[in-house]
Amino acid sequence: MRVFLTGATGFIGSLLVPELINAGHHVVGLSRSDAGAEALKRAGAEVFRGDVNDLDRLRIAAEAAEGVIHAAFNHDFSNLQQHSEDDRKVIETLGEVQAGSDRPLVITSGTGLVRSKTGGTAVETDDHVTSAEFPRAATEEAADILIAKGRHVMVMRLPQVHNTRRQGRITQHIQLARQRGRVAYVGEGKNRLPAVHVSDAVRLYRIALEKGQPGAHYHAVGEEGVALRDIAEVIGAGMRLPVESITQEGAPAYFGGLAPLVTIDLAASSALTRERLGWKPTGPDLLTDLRNMDYSAA
Template sequence: MRIFVTGATGFIGMPVVKELIAAGHQVLGLCRSEDKAAALAATGAEVYRGSMEDDDILKKGAADSDGVIHLAFNHDFSKFVANCEDDRRVIAALGAGLKGSTRPLIVTSGTGLANTVPGQPAKEDNATIGSDVIPRAASEEAAAALATEGVNVSVVRLPQVHNPERQGLITQAIAIFREKGACAYIGDGHNRWPAAHVLDVARLYRLAVEKAEPNAKYHAVAEEGVSLRDMAQTLGARLNLPVKSIAADEAQAFFGWLAMFAGRDSPASSEQTRRKLGWQPNGPKLIADLEQLQVS
């Protein structure tokens, strides 16, 4: 297959590109940076010049390919709502290039949207929270709209994706811990975040685009939930910082924008995904990667 990948030079994008090429696929990778274009070309991918702001570029990239994996997203949380709505536009443009065919579009979302059954981990077939509550749901709403128009669209929901260099929202928490001089968790710190190693996630994207199952929901989850207390204690030892519990009413002052996530218990299951795709994650666990954190 010739697969168009947005976010091809990103933390997850580059491993996805390498995974696809190793499996015998051709990759058309969207890139607007000269510096990153060289690294992308070195993987064997075809560099497709353009930006996420150009709907015509997106539509053409999709139209010229056998499938699309959409990974690009602006993670500037100071404009989170606007960025989520922009992703809605991007998904619509990609879908426009695939209409009238069975070629797959894989959209990226987060497992937190499916944490809708109290006391249970998020499951692939759970009802989801709308964008009026969690702005990131705009991506899944855009995918659902395309599905009603006959586009073969499915969703990969991400947990905290990690290696020793980066760990999703945990990377943002580390910056806060360094600034504040302490590693904190809220209350007893037993709330959990799901996680998966970046190479396991890359393999799941490949399996998802190869399966090309319409309306599928996949959870890229290796660990259902790692407690925030365990993360803070591991990071405290690694960064040589004290570890402390803070009250819920202190969270905003300590974590800032991250407070909306820091106290949330959001475990997630991947049982259905593993069964459908034959996906068995085997990469390092989150705590093991945090123990190997690159400390400057």
């Protein structure tokens, strides 16, 4: 399949390129930089130069593709609302191109946007929060509209994606620990973060593209939840720093803007995804990757 991939130069995209090529797909990767274009060429992909928010260019690339995976996102969280609304427009545009065809479109979201009906572990069929509650949900809302129109759209919800170099939000925990000279968690630290090794995440994208069901929401969850206390202890051992419990009231002083996230439980399940797509995560777990990482480089 000729696959147009946005975010092809990012953490996940750069590993999704070989996953797709090795399975026999022709990858056209979006890049807005010379360095990104060179990396894509080296990986064996065709390069499409452009900014994802240049919707005319985006349309050209999507029209020439037999399938699209959208994994680009601007992670400058100081302007999350704008970037989320930009993402809504990108998805609307990809959906317009898709009209009248059965070409699959895989959109990227996060398990953190899902609100569990039971107040426990979030499942694929749970609703997402609204963009009024959290701006990033604009992505899910844009996908909902395309799905309601019967388009071949699938939503890939990611938990914390990791290897020994990148762990998204946990990288911020490591940076805070370095600044504060200690590693903190709140209360008993039993609240959890779901996770997946990046190799498992990219395999699930490929399977979803190849045989996903229109309208499906997939959870790329390898581990339903890793307790924040366990994460703090592994980071503390790796950085040779003391680990301590702090109170909820003390969380903003230590965690700053991350404080609202360190007190909630974000556990998410992938049982339906595994059953429907036959996906079985096999990569290292989060704590293993955290034990094996080089903290001097983090």
